[in-house]
Every structure is written in structure tokens, then in C-alpha cells.
Amino acid sequence: MYSSNQNKYESIGLETNPFPFSPTPSRPWLIAGNSRVEAYQLLKREIELSKEFNQPKVNVVEGDYGSGKTHLALYLVNYGLENLKYKIYIATVQDALRKPTLALISIKLINSLGGEEFLRTFALNFLSKIILENKEELEDKGVINFGFKEKVISLFESKYREQKIRTIVEEIEEEPEKIVEFINEGNLNDEALLKLAIEEVEKKFETNKGSLILRSFIDVDILREILLLPFSEHWKYYNKRRYESITKFIEGSEDNALLFLATLVNSMKYISKSSVVLIVDEVDAITPEENVQIFFHGLRTLIDRGPGNFFIILLCTSRAWNSYQQLGNVRALTSRMGIRPILLEQISLAEAKEIVNEYLKAVSIKRETKTYESLFEPNVIELLWKNSGGNIRQLLVSCFYCLELAVQSKLSKVSYSVAQETLSKLTGVPLEKPLLPLRPDSDIAKQIISKFYSIEKPGERGKVLEDSVKSLISLVFGEERVVGKKREKISKTKSREIDILFYDYKGKLNGVEVKAYDPRKERLVKLKDIEGFIELANHKKFDRFLLVTTSRLDFASQQELNKLSNVKVHIMQEEQVAKVLYVTDAIKDLGRQEKLSKEEAQEILLELEILERTLS
Amino acid sequence: MDKQLSLIQLLILHLADTPNGIEDKEVSKKIGINVKTIMNKLAKDELLERIPKVGKKGKPLKKSSLYRTSSKGKEQYKNFFNKLLEEPVKYYLLKDKVVNSAQVLSKEYANNVEQINRILKSFEEKLDWVSKSLYFEEIQKAEQPTTEKESFLSALKLAYFDVVHRSPVAPLVKVSDLRNALIERLNITKETFDKLLVALNEEDPYKVQLYTGSGSEEEGIKTKRGMFHLVLIKPE
Numbered sequence: 001m002y003s004s005n006q007n008k009y010e011s012i013g014l015e016t017n018p019f020p021f022s023p024t025p026s027r028p029w030l031i032a033g034n035s036r037v038e039a040y041q042l043l044k045r046e047i048e049l050s051k052e053f054n055q056p057k058v059n060v061v062e063g064d065y066g067s068g069k070t071h072l073a074l075y076l077v078n079y080g081l082e083n084l085k086y087k088i089y090i091a092t093v094q095d096a097l098r099k100p101t102l103a104l105i106s107i108k109l110i111n112s113l114g115g116e117e118f119l120r121t122f123a124l125n126f127l128s129k130i131i132l133e134n135k136e137e138l139e140d141k142g143v144i145n146f147g148f149k150e151k152v153i154s155l156f157e158s159k160y161r162e163q164k165i166r167t168i169v170e171e172i173e174e175e176p177e178k179i180v181e182f183i184n185e186g187n188l189n190d191e192a193l194l195k196l197a198i199e200e201v202e203k204k205f206e207t208n209k210g211s212l213i214l215r216s217f218i219d220v221d222i223l224r225e226i227l228l229l230p231f232s233e234h235w236k237y238y239n240k241r242r243y244e245s246i247t248k249f250i251e252g253s254e255d256n257a258l259l260f261l262a263t264l265v266n267s268m269k270y271i272s273k274s275s276v277v278l279i280v281d282e283v284d285a286i287t288p289e290e291n292v293q294i295f296f297h298g299l300r301t302l303i304d305r306g307p308g309n310f311f312i313i314l315l316c317t318s319r320a321w322n323s324y325q326q327l328g329n330v331r332a333l334t335s336r337m338g339i340r341p342i343l344l345e346q347i348s349l350a351e352a353k354e355i356v357n358e359y360l361k362a363v364s365i366k367r368e369t370k371t372y373e374s375l376f377e378p379n380v381i382e383l384l385w386k387n388s389g390g391n392i393r394q395l396l397v398s399c400f401y402c403l404e405l406a407v408q409s410k411l412s413k414v415s416y417s418v419a420q421e422t423l424s425k426l427t428g429v430p431l432e433k434p435l436l437p438l439r440p441d442s443d444i445a446k447q448i449i450s451k452f453y454s455i456e457k458p459g460e461r462g463k464v465l466e467d468s469v470k471s472l473i474s475l476v477f478g479e480e481r482v483v484g485k486k487r488e489k490i491s492k493t494k495s496r497e498i499d500i501l502f503y504d505y506k507g508k509l510n511g512v513e514v515k516a517y518d519p520r521k522e523r524l525v526k527l528k529d530i531e532g533f534i535e536l537a538n539h540k541k542f543d544r545f546l547l548v549t550t551s552r553l554d555f556a557s558q559q560e561l562n563k564l565s566n567v568k569v570h571i572m573q574e575e576q577v578a579k580v581l582y583v584t585d586a587i588k589d590l591g592r593q594e595k596l597s598k599e600e601a602q603e604i605l606l607e608l609e610i611l612e613r614t615l616s
Numbered sequence: 617m618d619k620q621l622s623l624i625q626l627l628i629l630h631l632a633d634t635p636n637g638i639e640d641k642e643v644s645k646k647i648g649i650n651v652k653t654i655m656n657k658l659a660k661d662e663l664l665e666r667i668p669k670v671g672k673k674g675k676p677l678k679k680s681s682l683y684r685t686s687s688k689g690k691e692q693y694k695n696f697f698n699k700l701l702e703e704p705v706k707y708y709l710l711k712d713k714v715v716n717s718a719q720v721l722s723k724e725y726a727n728n729v730e731q732i733n734r735i736l737k738s739f740e741e742k743l744d745w746v747s748k749s750l751y752f753e754e755i756q757k758a759e760q761p762t763t764e765k766e767s768f769l770s771a772l773k774l775a776y777f778d779v780v781h782r783s784p785v786a787p788l789v790k791v792s793d794l795r796n797a798l799i800e801r802l803n804i805t806k807e808t809f810d811k812l813l814v815a816l817n818e819e820d821p822y823k824v825q826l827y828t829g830s831g832s833e834e835e836g837i838k839t840k841r842g843m844f845h846l847v848l849i850k851p852e
Binding site: 064065317318319321322323325340343345346347348349351385386388389390391394 | 784785786787788817818819820821822825826827828829830839841845846848
């Protein structure tokens with residue numbers, strides 16, 4: 001038996017078995033084989049081309065089960081279209097209880113992006129964009145408020161107003177969440193900001209509700225409701241069911257759904273200045289025929305009347321696409337596609353070798369020596385490929401079993417006889433229970449780090465890491481001991497917020513602040529960033545203070561923190577960041593997918609020095 | 617009246633028309649299929665003569681013998697080839713002559729060349745199909761899978777590129793459409809078609825690709841990986 005720290009694949013020169021055991025693509029960032037690379041490039045080119053024209057476009061990717069449709073879609077959404085901000089993947093529109101109308105597509109679209117939380121962040125990003133684009137006029141339009149004291153100061157200090165506006169704009173650009181804070185503190189005028197947003201929309205978009213074609217249309221009423229989502233707790237806009245009322249509106253009629261989609265997609269384009277891509281998987285799963293007609297009718301309406309620069313990719317088996325051709329709405333959509341569906345053909349032997357090598361290379365211990373290329377003895381890939389009938393999924397699954405069998409047989413290579421034995425009892429290979437290490441393999445770690453730092457705003461990034469750390473603390477100390485985010489008063493008029501507040505075993509109160517600036521961009525933690533944390537520590541509000549950060553601190557912050565005896569700073573290394581995010585499944589599809597035990601969580605908290613401090 | 621011989625048999629008679637005779641293995645090697653049975657039959661019909669093979673020490677070997685085309689055999693294949701080649705040879709000779717003259721003479725000659733080329737091309741196509749159907753009959757008897765599959769593949773490609781233009785799911789084609797086109801042309805059974813198609817797919821699943829599709833069991837093709845209804849043949 002292997003302990004959790006041992007790597008059973010070391011004897012064959014690998015960190016882990018990289019091949020998928022289940023039908024779900026395990027490493028969607030890997031793309032190899034000429035035909036798949038060409039399909040990806042063709043789609044990318046089409047999407048880029050569609051940007052030139054303000055038109056929606058639909059395309060079909062067709063292929064047999066296991067030919068890599070979902071893999072290609074996940075690659076596009078998560079890795080291949082890095083210059084596009086909004087890429088939406090809907091796993092299926094088939095719902096036994098509901099019809100695949102435009103309304104259902106809209107709801108699934110929001111849900112796949114994160115539901116209410118997404119719309120809330122989206123609203124803040126939209127407002128942030130409005131503020132940035134109109135920064136010269138913020139004072140004139142009354143968006144920025146100046147108190148009496150500030151007005152007096154500005155009489156003596158001519159550049160005071162300009163400086164204040166710049167600071168606010170910069171902070172909002174880095175962290176749009178600050179808009180809520182600025183409104184609560186009275187620095188921003190909520191009504192003026194909303195008015196400015198609507199005025200801008202009316203200038204830049206078509207807002208007449210009678211419009212038949214919605215290429216550049218935004219419904220101001222819908223947009224206003226979305227923009228108010230972050231302020232639903234505010235006394236002026238209080239509405240606990242704002243999100244529900246938006247979804248109810250969408251479900252009201254197909255026209256409402258179309259108006260919503262046009263508003264959302266056109267607003268997305270305003271924020272990102274790029275096309276919006278929607279991928280709908282498992283179109284072949286839609287049943288009965290009536291639902292197929294409904295779905296394709298919805299798409300037809302979307303193409304004829306919907307928002308421009310909206311690229312829709314449908315994934316469907318050849319079998320279904322073939323049988324759908326008899327239906328009127330499908331034929332109508334096919335004629336609007338312009339080009340033929342992209343067929344993911346069975347792969348050639350050369351492609352099979354390339355794909356297998358790509359997987360092995362990703363987790364090879366000695367990548368530079370290229371020993372992984374001879375891990376499968378000559379003719380083994382050919383045998384597996386022939387047996388798979390050129391189907392990628394079958395090829396990769398048999399590779400998975402071959403590696404398992406070779407390791408169990410204590411071989412250093414996958415021999416021809418191992419491959420033959422595997423194929424003769426493919427599902428019958430006795431598998432040892434996989435022991436998932438706490439650390440992700442280097443390939444997954446690389447992807448986690450890349451995804452994590454590709455979160456544009458440091459505030460949103462910090463929230464992801466904060467949630468991970470919080471879940472580890474909850475697991476070790478129990479939910480009941482974790483208070484979470486807390487705002488504490490430090491004076492009669494001033495209060496400061498701490499990210500995570502929890503009671504340790506001794507009943508002592510610990511405050512944890514999490515910062516996730518990108519160390520690769522040399523963004524250091526500045527004194528301004530931890531002002532609130534230092535003020536709380538100075539007031540000795542809690543027993544211990546911990547600052548967990550991904551980047552180093554600048555000189556001024558270090559000096560300030562050195563003065564405080566109750567503060568511990570932990571600078572996380574890249575591997576630690578990857579590990580914490582991996583074990584807590586923080587990045588979609590890049591998690592450990594096994595429940596963490598309390599002991600394992602304790603081990604990680606010790607590494608982060610959170611536990612060491614509290615137990616001492 | 618003599619029985620009409622197949623192309624393979626005529627080819628054997630031609631190859632065995634040597635003064636010292638030839639071994640059946642050598643003929644098989646030259647043609648690409650095992651023709652031992654066919655040669656035995658030709659010997660029985662007295663179209664081939666058996667000559668004892670002489671060993672290294674100059675003594676005749678009991679177990680192996682050489683074959684030589686008999687005078688009756690010579691007559692048969694020469695008659696056939698003379699008759700068969702008469703027309704094309706005539707046109708080939710004419711073509712050479714016309715081509716040379718056309719370079720210096722009028723447009724009229726060029727048209728003649730074109731017409732001759734058309735006649736030759738159509739003749740070649742006819743000859744190709746005839747030889748293929750004859751070939752398959754012999755192959756089935758000789759049971760030699762490699763060459764059988766290769767020839768089937770080239771016939772399959774011809775039929776595929778013919779059918780694919782009309783396919784609503786191009787580049788995929790219904791197995792049943794391809795099957796109907798080929799069993800008629802090659803005069804083979806449904807079972808033989810299915811057996812050969814599956815064998816080609818198993819040998820190179822990229823060259824002959826099978827896809828799941830909709831339709832009855834009868835229309836599809838059964839493999840160890842399940843039932844497939846669509847096919848795609850890759851060009852070279």
C-alpha cells in the first residue's frame with residue numbers, strides 16, 4: 001500500500017495518472033491533434049470575424065460520443081478565448097420539467113455564470129466602467145460628494161478635489177466593490193450615479209422598447225433593476241427579492257426573455273469591449289421532438305432579432321444533427337448558419353500519439369528528458385487506437401487502465417502484453433483506491449495559479465482566497481466558532497471591516513485579513529491596503545491578528561506592522577496558494593474532488609501559521 | 617468449346633509461359649494472392665504442364681514441381697489478349713500519331729485527339745470495373761484478406777465520392793447508401809460488404825471512419841464497438 005505522501009507512479013516517471021477515468025474531461029487545458037487544433041482555430045477565427053459585424057452568429061460542432069466536443073468547449077471557455085471576458089457554457093438545456101425556451105436559456109445562462117452573485121458583481125463592474133469613462137464629469141454631475149470640511153480644505157488646497165476624485169476612481173477601478181462602501185460612507189451620490197449610468201446608456205444604445213431588431217438594444221428598466229442589485233440592502237432601494245423579480249420577469253414571456261438577453265449581452269459588450277460567446281452542450285439530449293422545435297425556434301428568434309456580436313456554439317452528435325434536419329426550425333437555423341457544422345472526426349494514429357504524449361508530458365517528473373515519449377512501448381498506442389476506433393475518450397480511458405495495470409504489475413513501461421491484457425478486461429482491471437495527495441500535481445497547480453491570477457480585480461481574487469481560508473478554518477474549529485466578515489467600530493463615527501473572524505479552542509478571538517495581489521506584477525501590499533487592519537490591531541479589538549497575503553509588503557507597511565506585537569504576517573508561496581485553492585475546490589473544475597478531513601485541514605492551517613498562532 | 621477463363625487464370629497462363637517453367641509460389645508472389653489452387657485446376661484442364669523441379673544435385677525433386685503453359689494454354693491466353701488489346705493498341709498508336717501531327721497541324725487534329733482520349737478513358741474505366749469484379753470472384757475463392765481489402769477500399773472510395781455529393785449529412789454518408797451502391801457494382805453480398813468494411817475500420821479507423829447514427833439495424837453495420845450508421849472515407 002502507498003501512504004498519502006508516496007507517489008505510486010514515480011516508478012514510471014509520472015506525478016500521477018493523467019488520463020481520465022470518467023467521461024468528464026480531466027485536463028481541458030490540453031489540446032492536441034491537428035483536427036482538434038484546427039477546429040479550435042476555426043471557431044476562434046469565426047468569433048474574431050464576427051466582432052467586425054454587429055450580428056449574432058450560430059455554429060454547430062458535431063461529433064460522435066467521446067469525440068471531444070465538451071473538451072473543446074471547456075477549452076474554449078476556460079483557456080482558448082482568453083481575450084474575451086464573457087464566455088458562457090451551458091451543460092444542457094434539457095430539463096424534464098421545463099421547456100427549452102429563450103426564458104430557460106436566459107436563466108441557465110445567468111446560473112452558469114454564478115446566478116445572483118454574478119449579476120451583483122456585473123452591476124458593480126458596469127457602474128465602475130461608467131465612473132471610469134466619465135471621470136472628468138463626476139463632480140459636475142454630482143456623483144462625488146464633498147462634505148463641508150472638505151469644501152473648506154479645498155479652498156486652501158487647490159488640488160484637493162482633483163486628488164480626491166483620482167483616489168476614488170483608482171480604488172473603484174481596482175475594486176468595484178468599493179462603490180457600495182463609498183455610497184455608504186457618503187463619498188458617492190447613489191442617485192446621481194444611477195442617473196449618469198442611464199444617461200450614458202441612452203446615449204450609446206438603442207433604448208426604444210418598440211425596436212424589432214435588438215442588435216444594440218438595452219432596456220433601461222431591466223438594466224436599472226440589475227444595477228440596483230448590490231444596493232438591495234440600502235434603505236432607499238431595499239428589496240430582498242430583487243433577483244427573484246428579475247427571473248420572474250424573464251419567465252413572463254419569450255419577448256421578456258429576449259429583451260433581457262439583449263440587455264445583458266449588450267451591457268457585457270459595453271464592459272468588455274469584446275464579443276460574448278455562448279456554448280450549449282448536449283443539444284442531442286433535447287427530447288421530445290416538440291422541445292427540439294421550441295429550442296431551435298428560440299435560437300432562430302435570437303439570430304433574427306437578438307443582440308449583435310453574440311456567438312452561439314451548439315454541441316451535438318452527428319446522429320441527432322442528422323435526424324433534426326427534418327424539422328422546420330432546425331432547417332431554418334441551418335440556413336442562417338452559413339457554413340457547415342464543424343465535424344470532429346475520428347483521430348488518426350499520428351494524432352493519437354500526439355494526444356497521449358501531451359497528457360504524459362503534463363505530469364512527467366523529468367519533462368526535459370522526454371522519457372515519457374517511450375513510456376508506452378512501440379505499437380502499444382497503435383493497438384489502443386485501433387481498438388478505440390479513433391475515438392479519443394476510449395483511447396484515453398484505455399491509457400488510464402494501462403498505466404494502472406503497469407504500476408500494479410511493478411513495470412517501468414506499458415508493454416504490449418499489458419495493453420492486450422487491459423483491453424481484454426477493460427472494466428475489470430482491479431483498481432487500488434486512489435490516494436489523492438493534498439498537493440495538486442504541477443500541471444493542475446499551474447492551471448490553478450493561472451486561473452486565479454486571471455481574475456481581473458484583486459478584490460474579487462481576494463474574496464476567492466478568503467472563502468477558501470474561511471472554509472479551512474470552519475472545518476478545523478467548526479462552523480459555530482467562525483463569525484466570518486465583521487465590521488467593528490473603532491471610534492464613534494468610524495468602523496473597519498475584517499475578512500474572517502473566529503474563536504479558537506481557547507475562546508480567543510482571531511482576526512484574519514486576506515490579500516491577493518499578483519506577485520508576478522510586483523504589486524506589493526501598500527499601507528493604504530491594510531489601513532483598516534492596522535487600525536483594528538491598534539485598537540486591540542481582537543486577541544490575535546493575522547495577515548495572509550500572496551504578495552510581499554512594501555517598506556512602509558512592514559514598518560507599521562513591526563510596531564504591533566499582536567500581528568502575524570504570512571506570505572503565501574505560489575505552491576501554497578495552489579494547494580489551498582485545490583483542496584477547497586475554489587477554482588471551477590480544478591479541485592481535489594475529495595472531501596478534506598479535519599486533520600488534513602489542520603495540516604494546511606499550520607502551514608499558513610493560522611493554527612500555530614491560535615494553539616500557542 | 618473451351619470454357620471462358622477469368623482474368624487471373626489468363627494472367628497465370630501468361631506468367632507461366634516460360635521455357636523452363638515457374639513455381640506456383642513465384643506466380644503467387646507476382647500476382648499478390650495465393651494461386652496454388654487455381655494453378656492446380658489449370659494443370660488439371662491441361663492448360664498448364666507440370667515439369668519436375670531439379671534439385672541442387674541434379675536430381676528431380678519429388679515434392680515440388682514447376683508449371684509451364686501448355687500449347688493449349690498459350691492459344692487460350694494469346695487469343696484473349698490479342699482480342700482484348702486489339703482496340704486499345706490501335707487507338708494508342710493512332711493517338712501517338714495524331715498527337716505528333718496535332719502540334720504542327722490544325723485544330724481539327726486536336727479535336728480528334730480529344731475524342732480518342734475520351735474513347736480510351738471510357739474504355740479504361742470499363743476495363744477497370746470488369747477486372748475488379750473478376751478479381752473479387754477470384755479473391756473470395758483464394759481467401760487472401762490483405763489484397764482483398766485494398767481493392768475493396770479503392771472501390772469503396774470511388775463509390776463514397778460518388779455518394780457523398782448527395783448526402784445531406786456530408787462528409788458523412790449512410791452506410792446503407794454506400795452498401796447499396798457497392799454490392800451492385802461489385803456483385804458481392806451484404807455480409808461480404810459488412811465484413812470488409814468492418815475489417816478496414818479495424819485496421820485503420822481514421823481511413824475508414826464509422827459514426828453512430830439513426831436508422832434500423834438492417835441499415836447499420838454491427839461492430840464489436842456497437843452499431844454504426846454513418847461512414848466517412850478519408851481521401852489519400
